[in-house]
Amino acid sequence: MKLNPFLIKGYVSPEYFCDRKSETNKIISAIKNGRDLTLISLRRIGKTGLIHHVINQNEIKKNYNVVYCDIYQATNLAEMTRIFGNAVFNQLEKTSDKILKKLGRFFAGITPSITINPITLQTDIDFKIENSQQAETTIQQIFSMISKSAKPTVLIFDEFQQIEKFPEKNTEAVLRTHIQQLNNIHLIYSGSSKHLLSAMFSDRDRPFYQSTQLMELGKIDKAEYCSFIREKFLSGHINIDEKTTEKILELTRSHTYYVQYLCNRLYEINAGTGNRIDDKKVTEVLITILRENESYYYGYRNLLTEQQYTLLKAIGKQDGVSQPSSKEFITKYKLGTTSTVSAAIKSLLNKELIFRENGTYQVYDVFFSLWLKLLN
Ligand SMILES: Nc1ncnc2c1ncn2[C@@H]1O[C@H](COP(=O)(O)OP(=O)(O)OP(=O)(O)O)[C@@H](O)[C@H]1O
Ligand SMILES: [Mg+2]
Known part of the structure; x- marks a missing residue:
C-alpha cells in the first residue's frame, strides 16, 4: 500500500523530508569539526526529524557510531541513564566493533533481564539502577567504554530540557565532567523550551556555559515547502496550484507539523481521484480538523x-x-x-x-x- 507522503510522525527517508539542506550540512560540519551542538526551536518545527535526517546520511552512518536518546520520559537521573544504556545497547547490536561488544558484556553483568519487545521486536534491557549514585557510576562506565570505540560516537540527547525537572540538580555537572574529557564523542542536545535551554548554555555559573554551538531551527523555506507539497500531491494524482499551496502555508504559519497534518488529511480524501484542491477544499478540511479537536480546546479553557x-x-x-x-x-x-x-x-x-x-x-x-x- 502506498504511504501517505505527508508524514505526521517519525522519519522514514529523504523522499518524505522537505529541504533542510543547509541545516543538515551545518550539523554535519559541527560533528566533523568536533563541536558539540544544541538545537532549539518551537515544538513541532522538526528538530527530531532533522536529527534523524542527519544520522541517516551516509557520511555519518559510515564513519560514526550513533546513539540517539529521547529523554522525554525521564524524570530523574536513573531513568535517563536507563534510556542512555538502552540506546547504547541497541547500537551494539548493529556494530562489529569489538570494544562495543565488550560493553555489551558489561551491561549483561549489571542487567540480568533482557527482553524482546513483542511489538517493536527491539531488545530491551532492564537496568536495575536504584539511585543517583549508581546512575552516575553507570554513566561514567558507559562513557569510558564508548570513548574506547574505534569509531567516534555521535551522542544525541533529544528533549534535553527535561533534565531541568530532575531532582538531581547536578545532572549537568555529571555529564559535563565526562564529556569535557572525551574528544571522540560528539554531543547534540535538542529541545524546545527556549528559555530553559538558553539559560543552561549561556549562564556563566552553569556547567554547560558556552560549551556548545547554539542552533535555532526556523521554519522550512516557503518556496521549498511549496514545491514539496505540490510534488507529493501530484504523486497521488492530485493537482493543486501555487496560490492554494501558499494558502495552506499561510493558514498553518508554515509550522511544520500543522502543514503536514493538513496536507495529510487533504491527501487522504483526494488521492487517486484526479481532483484539484482549491481554497474551498482546504477550508473544509481545516474546519473538520478543528471540530474534531474541539474537546481538547474546551479542556484548555477549563484550565x-x-x-x-x-x-x-x-x-x-x-x-x-x-x-x-x-x-x-x-x-x-x-x-x-x-x-x-x-x-x-x-x-x-x-x-x-x-x-x-x-x-x-x-x-x-x-x-x-x-x-x-x-x-x-
Ligand atoms: N523537513 C521536513 N519535511 C517534512 N516533514 C517534516 C520535516 N521535519 C519534520 N517533519 C514532520 O513534522 C512533524 C514534527 O516534526 P518533529 O517531531 O521533528 O518536530 P520537533 O521539533 O522534534 O517537535 P517536538 O518539539 O514536539 O519534539 C513530524 O510529523 C515530522 O514527520
Ligand atoms: Mg522532537
Missing part, C-alpha cells in the same frame, strides 16, 4: 481563569498581537487593566499556550489559534 481565556481568545482572533497592553487592544476585547493583562500574559507564556516571536505574541498551537479565530 484557565476567565481573564486568561479572554486574552487568549483575543490573541487568536487577532492572529497575534505585539502590544497586548495597548489601550486599543484592551478596549476592543474588554480585557480590564494593563496589570491584569500582563499577569495573564505571563501565565499563558508559562503554560506554553502562547509564545513570543519577533515581538508578537501568538497562540502556540496553530489549530487552536484558528479555532479561536474562526469558530469561537
Whole structure:
C-alpha cells in the first residue's frame, strides 16, 4: 500500500523530508569539526526529524557510531541513564566493533533481564539502577567504554530540557565532567523550551556555559515547502496550484507539523481521484480538523481563569498581537487593566499556550489559534 507522503510522525527517508539542506550540512560540519551542538526551536518545527535526517546520511552512518536518546520520559537521573544504556545497547547490536561488544558484556553483568519487545521486536534491557549514585557510576562506565570505540560516537540527547525537572540538580555537572574529557564523542542536545535551554548554555555559573554551538531551527523555506507539497500531491494524482499551496502555508504559519497534518488529511480524501484542491477544499478540511479537536480546546479553557481565556481568545482572533497592553487592544476585547493583562500574559507564556516571536505574541498551537479565530 502506498504511504501517505505527508508524514505526521517519525522519519522514514529523504523522499518524505522537505529541504533542510543547509541545516543538515551545518550539523554535519559541527560533528566533523568536533563541536558539540544544541538545537532549539518551537515544538513541532522538526528538530527530531532533522536529527534523524542527519544520522541517516551516509557520511555519518559510515564513519560514526550513533546513539540517539529521547529523554522525554525521564524524570530523574536513573531513568535517563536507563534510556542512555538502552540506546547504547541497541547500537551494539548493529556494530562489529569489538570494544562495543565488550560493553555489551558489561551491561549483561549489571542487567540480568533482557527482553524482546513483542511489538517493536527491539531488545530491551532492564537496568536495575536504584539511585543517583549508581546512575552516575553507570554513566561514567558507559562513557569510558564508548570513548574506547574505534569509531567516534555521535551522542544525541533529544528533549534535553527535561533534565531541568530532575531532582538531581547536578545532572549537568555529571555529564559535563565526562564529556569535557572525551574528544571522540560528539554531543547534540535538542529541545524546545527556549528559555530553559538558553539559560543552561549561556549562564556563566552553569556547567554547560558556552560549551556548545547554539542552533535555532526556523521554519522550512516557503518556496521549498511549496514545491514539496505540490510534488507529493501530484504523486497521488492530485493537482493543486501555487496560490492554494501558499494558502495552506499561510493558514498553518508554515509550522511544520500543522502543514503536514493538513496536507495529510487533504491527501487522504483526494488521492487517486484526479481532483484539484482549491481554497474551498482546504477550508473544509481545516474546519473538520478543528471540530474534531474541539474537546481538547474546551479542556484548555477549563484550565484557565476567565481573564486568561479572554486574552487568549483575543490573541487568536487577532492572529497575534505585539502590544497586548495597548489601550486599543484592551478596549476592543474588554480585557480590564494593563496589570491584569500582563499577569495573564505571563501565565499563558508559562503554560506554553502562547509564545513570543519577533515581538508578537501568538497562540502556540496553530489549530487552536484558528479555532479561536474562526469558530469561537
Ligand atoms: N523537513 C521536513 N519535511 C517534512 N516533514 C517534516 C520535516 N521535519 C519534520 N517533519 C514532520 O513534522 C512533524 C514534527 O516534526 P518533529 O517531531 O521533528 O518536530 P520537533 O521539533 O522534534 O517537535 P517536538 O518539539 O514536539 O519534539 C513530524 O510529523 C515530522 O514527520
Ligand atoms: Mg522532537
